[in-house]
Amino acid sequence: MTISERLLHFLAKLSRRSDLVIAILMLVAVVMMLIPLPTFLVDILITANIAVSVLILLASFYVSHPLQFSSLPSVILIATLFRLAITITTTRLILLQADAGEIVSAFGTFVVGGSIAVGLVIFLIITVAQFIVVARGAERVAEVAARFTLDALPGKQMSIDAELRNGDIDQAEARRLRQQLERESQLFGAMDGAMKFVKGDVIAGIVIILVNLIGGFAIGT
Structure with a gap:
């Protein structure tokens, strides 16, 4: 088995264990917050973070139905935590070594x-x-999307029941539609929570940048 075949086999296994992937990514983010990393590794992580953000943006553009990207809230939470870990890592490098890597310097x-x-x-x-x-x-x-979805849920369920009684759909189709409604309500509810998490991350980012400025001036003088 070649290296590419082994890699594809490993990725296929990971895709079937999404919970394991999430746990590994969360562990990596926590380790990044605690352990100092070399600048070349920070450059790689920043590049990966930018690439993943672009992929999420493109995927959201090409999705024709929200349920096709039902994992978006979890992806947003993981990406936000990963970005926060990168921010803490670069802050440590700036204050300790006055060097956060080539990408941060190039952006500046x-x-x-x-x-x-x-x-x-x-x-x-x-x-x-x-x-x-x-x-x-x-x-x-x-928040509005989640509220409207939950408010419209009883009416949609009654509509499915009415179509089932009239014979327009069968039991299997009615079950599929109910499951779709449940998944939609869960998705929009999770998105509401994810956006609150993102808002908190924005506030944390602002505070971290202010701390960087104050700490940088204090150490520099």
Whole structure:
């Protein structure tokens, strides 16, 4: 068996044990928060985080029905925790070694040109946009979607029962539709909770950046 075949076989096994994958990723995130990592490994993790974020965005665009991506709330929670672990890791490297890797340095040079004043202005703009527009807007959308879905659930169930009594659908189809309604209600409820988690992560990110600024100036002076 070649290396590629072994890798595919391993990935196929992992896909059947999604709970194990989630547990491993959570353990990796916790280890990242506690153990100092080398800068080259941090660069790899940041690249992987950006790639996964782009993949999630593209997958959400091409989904025709919400249930086709029913694992989105769990994916958002894991990705958010992973990003928070990366933030803590880079903070440790910046304060201890004054070096968070090539990617962080490249972003700082490209976005703000290495200027502290420009960096503060850009930081304030991004903070306002991320917290007020993105985080609160996404939280409100998820909350309204969950509320409307739960409010419409009794009416949809009565409609399924009426179609079953009229003979428009059989027992198997009625069972499938009820299961679909249950999965939709669980999905939108989970998305509501996931968006609250994301909002908390945004607040934590703002606090961490402020701590970075204060700690960086204190250590630098």
